[in-house]
Amino acid sequence: MSEETDIAPVIVTFREIEKALSSDEAVGNLNEVAESDTETNPLEKTAIMAAMGNILRQLESAELDAGARVLTTAHDDRASRMQSLIASGEAANLSFDPLPAGGLEAKFDTGDWGGWASVAWQKLKQGRKHPMLRPTSATPEPLPKAARIAVIGDWGTGLYGAPRIASSIANDPDDVAMVLHLGDVYYSGTKKEMEQRLLNRWPSRPGTVNRAINSNHEMYSGGDAYFGMLLPQFGQQGSYFATQNDHWTLIGLDLAYKDHDIDDQQVAWLKQVLVQAGDRKVILFSHHQLYSHWESQGRKLWQHTEFGKILRSKRIFAWYWGHEHRCSIFDKPDREFGILARCVGHGGMPQPRAATRHLPRATNPDFANAEWRHSPASSIAGNLLSDVTVLDGPNPYITGEEDKFAPHGYAMLELDGRHLTEKVLDPEGKVIYQKTLA
Structure with a gap:
């Protein structure tokens, strides 16, 4: 080459x-x-x-x-x-x-x-899996009282809007406490792909913590590059982790080592973290989704006895995931779990617009700065999911095919004391949605 x-x-x-x-x-x-x-x-x-x-x-x-x-x-x-x-x-x-x-x-x-x-x-041939690396403690790492978290999902393409997203985060004039990738380095997360499509293009910032969620594409090559290269590079002990300040506990889960599922040892760790969280609000991050208006559902997650109890306790305030290459904002907490759900998997993979381009335009003024569309409430396995507002419109980074694919972008979570403001930004760093959730 x-x-x-x-x-x-x-x-x-x-x-x-x-x-x-x-x-x-x-x-x-x-x-x-x-x-x-x-x-x-x-x-x-x-x-x-x-x-x-x-x-x-x-x-x-x-x-x-x-x-x-x-x-x-x-x-x-x-x-x-x-x-x-x-x-x-x-x-x-x-x-x-x-x-x-x-x-x-x-x-x-x-x-x-x-x-x-x-x-x-x-x-x-079916290859072996890299042994799962787990955190050595259930004590969350410290998080500043005022912290901005940049969240990118399915970003590991090195193409289209992904490089511009990296540039915008790297050049953000304000402090960024953490850059978090929700997973997927294409095609199968090999060492060469991990280096070329993720590490060489990562939005590195002095003093910023870098974290990465495990995903199905990383595991398709056995997880060697994810566990053996990426986690050491980021100083990340395991494929799941927790960080917290006085008011918020942020937890990254590995739902890919067991595909779209969770293992018992990780659930036991999660229960310990939640005990230490006390009355803090809890936000989860993962690659795979709990549910979706358009794609597969996380049935193994809500059917897991102990994890299902955590979900139904309504202890989780919000959950950000990727896997589906869209940006979807669920308007209200779902009925069964009480979770504010968000999909931010629109970091770099082309997502055809066929399922969303004919939906009605969103009328909520929070979504006035881009082409957002409205999908009505849907019942999934007895759980009533709220309406969803989904990002649509042409993608200017896919040259000559702009109209076929939905836009790329990323999220920024801004924690300030008890308050949380979420933003969705386009690849150039322009805010196209903003709302204070707490």
């Missing part, structure tokens, strides 16, 4: 991954490698070969939904690892063509299909 492409964001399109997985040479050599693999049992080999068709279907569907040649991926570990492999250039000859909407398309070609197949086979 040239010096230029080594730092440029690489995009793996469906047509290139199809070439790598479905050509006669690829299939033939993958079969040969599978037959020579004495460590993998026949049933798993059959499952891996069958999974290739599913990989192609999911990636094709994601690209068709986008309707443009932009960065797309699937919620599938093998598909994401294959995209990472092609983007890395490992065991293949790559050339790169600039894409009109941004980034470089990896053009796949190899004169050594056998070598490629050997590497690809290892990526297709």
Whole structure:
């Protein structure tokens, strides 16, 4: 890879991954490698070969939904690892063509299909997970009485609005106590992707604490780069954490090590943190959502016996998550858990507007500074979710395809004594929504 492409964001399109997985040479050599693999049992080999068709279907569907040649991926570990492999250039000859909407398309070609197949086979096999790193104490870290928290979600693309968001946070004239990433470094959070798409582009500020939530895409490569590279770089003990001042307790949860779920040991830690929180208001942060008007629901979370009790105790004041690449503000606390919910996963992935562009415009004056739309209340598994105000409109950072994708941006939480003001900003740092919640 040239010096230029080594730092440029690489995009793996469906047509290139199809070439790598479905050509006669690829299939033939993958079969040969599978037959020579004495460590993998026949049933798993059959499952891996069958999974290739599913990989192609999911990636094709994601690209068709986008309707443009932009960065797309699937919620599938093998598909994401294959995209990472092609983007890395490992065991293949790559050339790169600039894409009109941004980034470089990896053009796949190899004169050594056998070598490629050997590497690809290892990526297709189920890999091991990095051991989970946990905090050594349930005592929250100190947080200043007046603190601004910059929250970015699904930001690890290195593309579109993500670099401008980083610049705006890095150059913010006021103090920022913490920059918090809600997770997802694409395609599968490998060490190379973690370095190029996150660490090299991170909005570093002197004296600012950096924190990162674990996510499904980081875990698709086993979590090695997240646990072994990112957490040490940020001085973060574990994939879940807590910080508090006299009035607020902020808690980051790992809902990705167990996909869209939580483990018992983490819940036990959370209960200890909540005891120490006393009468402080509690805010949760995670990658995966508790619920959504448009995408999957966190049923395993609210069905978990002990975590479900915490939720139903109405102890949680607010919860910020990503995963879904939208900015959604739930107008009121939900009926069952009493949580003010917010999705701020609009940090860098292209989000097609098909589900939101025809909704009515929001009439609340709090949302007058951008194109916000209104989705009426919805009942999910017996829980009445409030109305949602969702950010819509064209995305000026996806060149030539602006009208197809919703805007990018980030959130800023401003704590001042007992007060909390939340803001949503566009990538240039302009406030497009602001409300005092407490």
